[in-house]
Amino acid sequence: MGNSPRKLYAHAFGCQMSAADVAEMSDSLAERGFALTSELSDADAVLVGTCTVRDHAEHRALSYIGRLREWKRDHPSGTLIVAGCAAERLGPELKKRFPHVDLVAGSKSVADFPALIGSYFSSGAAADPLRGRPGSATGGVCGSVTIMRGCDSACSYCIVPSVRGPESHRAAGEILAEVRRKAAAGTREVTLLGQAVNRWRQGTASFADLLGLVASVPGIERVRFMSPHPLHLDETACRAMAENPKVCPSLHLPAQSGSDRVLGLMRRGYTRADFLGKVAMARRLVPGLTVTTDLLLGFPSETEEDFRASLSLFEEMGAVSAFCFKYSPRAGTPSASLQDDVPREVKEERLARLHSLAAERSAAYLDSLRGKEISVLVETAGADSGRGLDGFKARLDGPALTGTTVRAVVSGRVGNLILADILRRHA
Numbered sequence: 001m002g003n004s005p006r007k008l009y010a011h012a013f014g015c016q017m018s019a020a021d022v023a024e025m026s027d028s029l030a031e032r033g034f035a036l037t038s039e040l041s042d043a044d045a046v047l048v049g050t051c052t053v054r055d056h057a058e059h060r061a062l063s064y065i066g067r068l069r070e071w072k073r074d075h076p077s078g079t080l081i082v083a084g085c086a087a088e089r090l091g092p093e094l095k096k097r098f099p100h101v102d103l104v105a106g107s108k109s110v111a112d113f114p115a116l117i118g119s120y121f122s123s124g125a126a127a128d129p130l131r132g133r134p135g136s137a138t139g140g141v142c143g144s145v146t147i148m149r150g151c152d153s154a155c156s157y158c159i160v161p162s163v164r165g166p167e168s169h170r171a172a173g174e175i176l177a178e179v180r181r182k183a184a185a186g187t188r189e190v191t192l193l194g195q196a197v198n199r200w201r202q203g204t205a206s207f208a209d210l211l212g213l214v215a216s217v218p219g220i221e222r223v224r225f226m227s228p229h230p231l232h233l234d235e236t237a238c239r240a241m242a243e244n245p246k247v248c249p250s251l252h253l254p255a256q257s258g259s260d261r262v263l264g265l266m267r268r269g270y271t272r273a274d275f276l277g278k279v280a281m282a283r284r285l286v287p288g289l290t291v292t293t294d295l296l297l298g299f300p301s302e303t304e305e306d307f308r309a310s311l312s313l314f315e316e317m318g319a320v321s322a323f324c325f326k327y328s329p330r331a332g333t334p335s336a337s338l339q340d341d342v343p344r345e346v347k348e349e350r351l352a353r354l355h356s357l358a359a360e361r362s363a364a365y366l367d368s369l370r371g372k373e374i375s376v377l378v379e380t381a382g383a384d385s386g387r388g389l390d391g392f393k394a395r396l397d398g399p400a401l402t403g404t405t406v407r408a409v410v411s412g413r414v415g416n417l418i419l420a421d422i423l424r425r426h427a
């Protein structure tokens with residue numbers, strides 16, 4: 001009694017799903033009396049969300065866990081929890097490699113996490129922190145809600161289906177309750193998350209219906225989603241984007257490659273022409289749409305010609321930016337049996353070429369905004385910056401209320417940061 005609350009330091013590697021899982025697990029720990037801290041040295045518990053999508057991502061997470069040995073030495077009664085996709089892949093091996101890890105909770109056990117920590121803290125393995133004051137759930141201006149977990153696709157390079165398991169779709173009622181909770185706590189923009197987010201459905205309710213329902217939650221000003229699968233992108237979802245002004249007209253549609261031969265080896269289930277057809281459909285239905293993508297380079301046997309097809313796809317789809325990744329073989333995936341024959345230097349060189357094309361395209365897009373009016377949702381505590389509907393960051397010429405949307409005229413850019421002057425007229 002009278003104890004100050006125990007503190008939790010949480011860090012997520014990897015994608016937005018990993019960040020969302022860590023946030024959900026942090027909430028469970030908050031219910032057990034932990035308050036969030038941004039200082040590792042103050043923490044009584046550390047929660048690390050790991051990623052395994054590429055070897056490099058896994059390495060980064062694991063070397064971070066290695067470095068936490070020092071924290072554990074200074075906090076011998078502290079609890080180190082390792083969660084996420086690398087934890088799922090490595091399982092008990094993780095504790096063998098890192099004996100200072102107290103609890104492993106892989107990405108398949110997010111739903112069981114409250115029970116897991118319940119039994120951990122009541123087993124006497126650690127002092128139960130419940131006596132502390134409950135921490136508060138976070139209510140940022142931008143939040144995310146996981147609407148489906150796992151993946152039923154079988155892209156030959158991807159470890160996600162094995163570490164996250166088959167698809168499961170959350171019930172609409174649960175999703176909406178979470179969105180309402182977040183809106184009440186101050187969230188104005190919500191990103192719906194899933195590995196193939198547009199495959200969500202429940203009974204007769206489609207993903208398009210869900211977009212409309214989420215957009216109608218009072219307090220929610222913007223809705224985004226990440227990442228839709230191109231194969232399943234349909235007219236109803238695009239119409240829902242067009243019909244709900246709160247759904248941002250921005251689409252992150254992972255292409256992975258522009259070469260039909262490579263797309264076949266990747267088992268993506270579509271051709272270049274199919275993919276471009278989806279983009280054209282989305283552009284036709286959603287006015288002012290901006291499109292971004294993921295590209296994976298250096299897949300086994302990728303030739304210079306195949307790679308050029310990815311460069312040209314990037315231009316042809318009119319993407320304004322892209323996440324670009326060097327292929328990394330993952331144990332147990334179908335493509336791991338193919339020889340990883342694109343030399344490292346070639347992968348590096350292709351990555352650099354993609355990055356420079358991406359930078360060029362982002363710059364051209366942002367330059368085209370000059371003089372145009374945009375809407376910026378103010379996110380920061382300093383209250384002079386936020387994001388446009390396209391997802392690009394914007395800095396305003398003066399402060400505005402955090403959580404409000406302001407109209408502003410683009411005056412220029414610094415790198416990929418939009419500079420914009422607030423329109424101070426009153427309607």
Ligand code: 5AD
Nearest residue numbers: 054157158254294296325326327328
């Ligand atoms: N190697 C490199 N990149 C990969 N991705 C998925 N698996 C691999 C892999 N084995 C990329 C894809 C995906 C993004 C999240 O990560 O581009 O869209």
Ligand code: SF4
Nearest residue numbers: 014015018051053085
């Ligand atoms: Fe996200 Fe995939 Fe990495 Fe898991 S393995 S954290 S799902 S990117």
